Amino acid sequence: MQTDSSTLAGPQDYFALLKPRVMSLVIFTAFVGMIAAPGTLHPLLGTVALLSIAVGAGASGALNMWWDADIDAIMTRTAKRPIPSGRVPRAEAAAFGGFLSVLSVALLALASNYLAAGLLAFTIFFYVVVYSMWLKRLTPQNIVIGGAAGALPPVVGWAAVSGAAPLEAWVLFAIIFLWTPPHFWALALYKRGDYERAGIPMMPVVKGEASTRRQIFAYALILAAAGAAPFLIGMTSAYYLVMAVALGAVFIWLSWKVLRADQEDHSPAKKLFGFSIFYLFALFATILVERLVILYA
Amino acid sequence: MPDAQETKAPAPKLAALSPDEKKQRDRRNLAIAFSLGVFIVLVFAVTILRLGSAGAQ
Numbered sequence: 348m349q350t351d352s353s354t355l356a357g358p359q360d361y362f363a364l365l366k367p368r369v370m371s372l373v374i375f376t377a378f379v380g381m382i383a384a385p386g387t388l389h390p391l392l393g394t395v396a397l398l399s400i401a402v403g404a405g406a407s408g409a410l411n412m413w414w415d416a417d418i419d420a421i422m423t424r425t426a427k428r429p430i431p432s433g434r435v436p437r438a439e440a441a442a443f444g445g446f447l448s449v450l451s452v453a454l455l456a457l458a459s460n461y462l463a464a465g466l467l468a469f470t471i472f473f474y475v476v477v478y479s480m481w482l483k484r485l486t487p488q489n490i491v492i493g494g495a496a497g498a499l500p501p502v503v504g505w506a507a508v509s510g511a512a513p514l515e516a517w518v519l520f521a522i523i524f525l526w527t528p529p530h531f532w533a534l535a536l537y538k539r540g541d542y543e544r545a546g547i548p549m550m551p552v553v554k555g556e557a558s559t560r561r562q563i564f565a566y567a568l569i570l571a572a573a574g575a576a577p578f579l580i581g582m583t584s585a586y587y588l589v590m591a592v593a594l595g596a597v598f599i600w601l602s603w604k605v606l607r608a609d610q611e612d613h614s615p616a617k618k619l620f621g622f623s624i625f626y627l628f629a630l631f632a633t634i635l636v637e638r639l640v641i642l643y644a
Numbered sequence: 645m646p647d648a649q650e651t652k653a654p655a656p657k658l659a660a661l662s663p664d665e666k667k668q669r670d671r672r673n674l675a676i677a678f679s680l681g682v683f684i685v686l687v688f689a690v691t692i693l694r695l696g697s698a699g700a701q
Contacts, residue, residue, distance in 0.1 A: 357668045358675035389693055395686055450683070458690050 356439075360429040364412055364440055365405025365447075372627070373404040373500045379631045380504030380519055382638045383582070388459065388508045395458040396507040400500055403451035403467045407474040407496070409444030413437055414479045418545040424538060444475075459507035466506055470499040484546070487553040494527030495520075501631075518576045519631075525573050526627055529566040529602060532559050533620040536605070537613035560606045563619070567602035571595025574630055583637055590633045594626050 377400045381393060388396065412419065412430055420431035429435040448471050456464035478493030498520045505516035535542055535549040536556060542549040550559040574595045578588040601622050604615040661669065 355665060355668060357671050361672075361675070389697070391689060392693055395690055398686075454683075454686070454690075457687065457694070 356429065356434045360434045361443060363429050364409040364435065364443060365402075366408030366412075367405075369408055369497075370401050370405050372624075373497075374401045375628065376519070376523060376631055377401075377500035377504035379635045379638075380501030380516060381508045382635055382642075383501075383515065383519070384505040384508040386509045392458045393508070396455055396463065397504070399451045399455035399458060400467060400503055400507070402447055403455070403471055404500065406444045406447035406451055407471045409440050409447065410471075410475040411479045413441040413444060414475070415483070416440075418484075418547060421545040422538075422541040424541055455503075455507065460510045462510060462512065463503050463507035466499060466503045466512070470496050470503065473499070485548070487548050487550045489548070490531045491528050494524050494531075497527055498523035514580060515577070515582050518573075518580060518582065519634075521573050521576065522570070522630065523627065525566060525570040526623065529563045529570065529598075530620065530623040530627075532563050533605065533616045533623060535559070536616040537620075556610060560608075564599075564602045564606045567599045571599055577634060583634060587633050587637055591630060594629055597622065598626055 374397060378397055381388070381397065412428055415425075416430040416437050419425035419428050425431065430437055430440055448468075452464050452468045452471070455467050474493070474496035478489065478496055482489040482493050501519040501523070502512050502516045505519070506512045532550050535551050536559060539549070539551045539556070543552050550562065554562075571592075572595075574591040575588055577583045578585065578591065598619075601615065601619040605619050608615040
C-alpha cells in the first residue's frame with residue numbers, strides 16, 4: 348500500500364516552503380524600517396513584530412509555491428522545491444500558508460498596531476493574489492507591479508514602531524520597488540529558457556533581450572537617483588549619500604556592461620544580479636548603522 | 645432488520661509506515677509541538693507586556 352507523500356516530508360521541507368532566502372531580505376529591510384522609525388517599541392514586542400513580518404512573508408512564499416507548483420515543476424531553478432519534487436502535497440502547502448498568514452497578521456496586531464497588521468495583510472494579498480495569481484502569467488510588467496509586495500516590509504516595520512507610514516517609509520519602499528525590475532530581469536536574461544518553457548511572460552521572453560537590457564539600464568539610472576533620496580529628504584547624513592552615489596555608480600556601470608554585452612554573453616547579467624543583492628543590503632545597512640550610531644552614540 | 649455487524653463498513657486499511665517515514669512523522673510532530681509552544685509563550689508574553697503598558701498609562 349502506498350503512503351501519502353506528506354509522510355516523507357520533514358520540518359525542513361515546510362521551512363523551505365517559506366522561501367528562507369527571500370525571508371532573510373524581508374527581515375533585514377523590515378528591521379531597518381523599524382530602527383529608522385521614530386519612537387520606541389519594547390525589545391520583546393519589537394522581536395515579535397519582526398518575527399510576525401518574517402512569518403507573513405514566509406506564508407506568502409508558501410502560498411506562491413502552492414499556486415505556481417505547475418510551472419515550478421518545469422523550471423530548473425524551482426523543480427527541486429518541496430511541491431514539484433513530491434515531498435509536500437499541494438493542499439498541505441496551501442493550508443500551511445493560509446494558516447501562517449492569519450497567524451502572522453494576528454500576532455503583529457497584538458504586538459504592535461492595526462496599521463502594521465493591515466499593511467502586512469495587504470502585502471500577503473498583493474503577493475499571492477495580485478502578483479502570483481493575476482500578473483505573473485499575464486504581463487511582462489509582472490515583477491514591476493508585483494515588486495510592490497517585496498518593497499512593503501520596511502513600511503510595515505516602520506508602522507509597527509511608530510504607528511504611521513510617512514514619506515520616509517515610502518522612500519525606502521521606492522528604493523526596493525525600483526530595484527526589483529533590474530534585479531529580476533538580470534536573472535531572467537540568463538534563465539530565459541526556463542521562463543519560456545514555463546510560459547511565463549518575462550520581459551526577455553516577450554520583448555526580447557535587447558529591449559530588456561535597455562530597460563535594465565534605464566531602471567539603474569532611476570534607482571541610483573532614488574538611492575540618494577533618503578539624504579535629500581533629510582533622513583540620513585552625507586556619509587549615506589557618498590555610499591549611495593558609489594553603489595549607484597557601480598550599479599549603472601554593471602548595467603551598462605549588460606547593455607553592451609553580446610547576445611550570447613550572460614556573464615554581465617550574472618554579475619549584475621549578484622551585485623544587485625549586495626547593493627540593496629549595503630544601502631539599507633548604511634541606514635541601519637547611521638540610525639544605531641545616532642541612537643547609541 | 646439487518647444486523648448492525650453486517651451494515652458496518654470495513655475499517656480502512658492504514659498504510660504501513662517505513663522506519664524512515666515514522667522518523668519523519670516524529671520530527672514533524674516535534675516541530676509542530678515546539679512551534680505551538682513558542683506561539684503560546686509569545687502570545688502570553690506580549691499580552692502581559694501590553695496589559696502592563698496600558699496599566700502604566
